[in-house]
Amino acid sequence: MIPSVLPTYARAPLSFVKGEGPWLTEADGRRFLDLGAGIAVNVLGHSNPDLTAALTDQANKVWHVSNLYSIPQQQDLADKLVAATFADTVFFTNSGTEACELAVKMARKYWYEKGQPEKVEIITFSGSFHGRSSAAIAASGSEKMVKGFGPVLPGFKHVEWGDHDGLHAAINDNTAAILIEPIQGEGGIRPLADQELKDLRALCDDNGVLLILDEVQCGMGRTGRLFAHEWAGVTPDIMMVAKGIGGGFPLGAVLATEDAASGMVVGTHGSTYGGNPLACAVGGKVMEIVSDPAFLADVRKRSGLLRQKLEGLVASHPDVFEGVRGSGMMLGLKCKVAPADLVKAGYDNLVILVPAADNVVRLLPPLNLTEDEIAEAVARIDAAASVVGADV
Known part of the structure; x- marks a missing residue:
């Protein structure tokens, strides 16, 4: 039987019940760091006051x-x-x-x-x-x-x-x-x-x-x-x-x-x-x-940090990644593995990534991601890459 929601999406088995900033809470209580932001939508995070x-x-x-x-x-x-x-x-x-x-x-x-x-x-x-x-x-x-x-x-x-x-x-x-x-x-x-x-x-x-x-x-x-x-x-x-x-x-x-x-x-x-x-x-x-110039300056500063850390991540997983590309908080990890595998490993390590064409995984986080959250995000992607790399 066809489901009541038209099955045009291969949805991940996740149901989020609460969000705060870059964090999403699943129905079972797990907290995910959201680097997809609803596909570049939640520019100021979830439930922004x-x-x-x-x-x-x-x-x-x-x-x-x-x-x-x-x-x-x-x-x-x-x-x-x-x-x-x-x-x-x-x-x-x-x-x-x-x-x-x-x-x-x-x-x-x-x-x-x-x-x-x-x-x-x-x-x-x-x-x-x-x-x-x-x-x-x-x-x-x-x-x-x-x-x-x-x-x-x-x-x-x-x-x-x-x-x-x-x-x-x-x-x-x-x-x-x-x-x-x-x-x-x-x-x-x-x-x-x-x-x-x-x-x-x-x-x-x-x-x-x-x-x-x-x-x-x-x-x-x-x-x-x-x-x-x-x-x-x-x-x-x-x-x-x-x-x-x-x-x-x-x-x-x-x-x-x-x-x-x-x-x-x-x-x-x-x-x-x-x-x-x-x-x-x-x-x-x-x-x-x-549109505030100070906000945009902060985006440029934090995105530079994110890019730097991702370059280090790529260097440490040469079997998984080819490189980083993009601009600002719109970055892609060019993969040597199937992007779907990295996204799945990301779910297992409580980080949300978004697949794209050309063997790329997208990072489209909230623009106000903090430096501590950037460090945590890269650490979780690193853990996911280690899992995927072990299977290569």
Whole structure:
């Protein structure tokens, strides 16, 4: 018999009943150090008191009114995002997948309104992940994502990651935009070098193409800056955000310049729940904390320590690891063993890791992980690696 919860996940046999900071308590009382943070979501840890207070305060006022009306909490968060980024305008969603849908619509509508309706193609890259909707899986294009879900939405052109000649060749008169993650998450923590992102921005400008950045996983302070593209000193035309922006409450957004968003007028898009008072009250508090320069400086300092300790870990387990890659608190351990084996050994040693493609295990901890917690985390991964290494 099919279970009451649709079995689309191979779930670990763990049921967490309480969380505090980077710690999760299982129903049997075991305490796990969470280095996954709900897949880069809980940027301030579990049950953060500031976020709890923001949510509780708003829950005692109004939960939902719909976007038929002005929502003060939504306006406040939009103003904060516009003030802190390249963007002139923001549309709020409930997830990164929904943000992808709007980003695609926005890019195509832009060219339609410019009198160039043939410009519908969006260039994407191998190893990418932009969500699970029809447009998002078409953007990824991998067999794993699209098999059995045809006909696949047309209008996407796929280029191999790092294939610069292929990228240049893919651009034509029908190209509307290039969509890319500054750091691939699901694809195995593959960062785009700063110069590559600069070159990509220049390529878009030279060819009259919009640049869409997917910062759903790498944004909101995860790399030590508010958004990962800031390291390269460039800006996109459209950007997808989710995960960390809600600190654990479902929230996403599309940020855009006034020009890129010019086609999205009344009636062209909507969301019943997107930008609701509860989500935006929490998001506003997340933004207030995470965008603080002192907070981001601490993230950079602590992530440097974490990277240093992980490099030492890799050196001490040459049979298990190949290296460390990534940026800030978005790091990957490239494995010589099956990532699933290391994740399983991590569970046995009370530490939570997240698998990814390209034989990588991801570390996406809360951004406020302390130095003592970093030391404990690496010690637990070390214990897990010793178990896996003994079987090699």
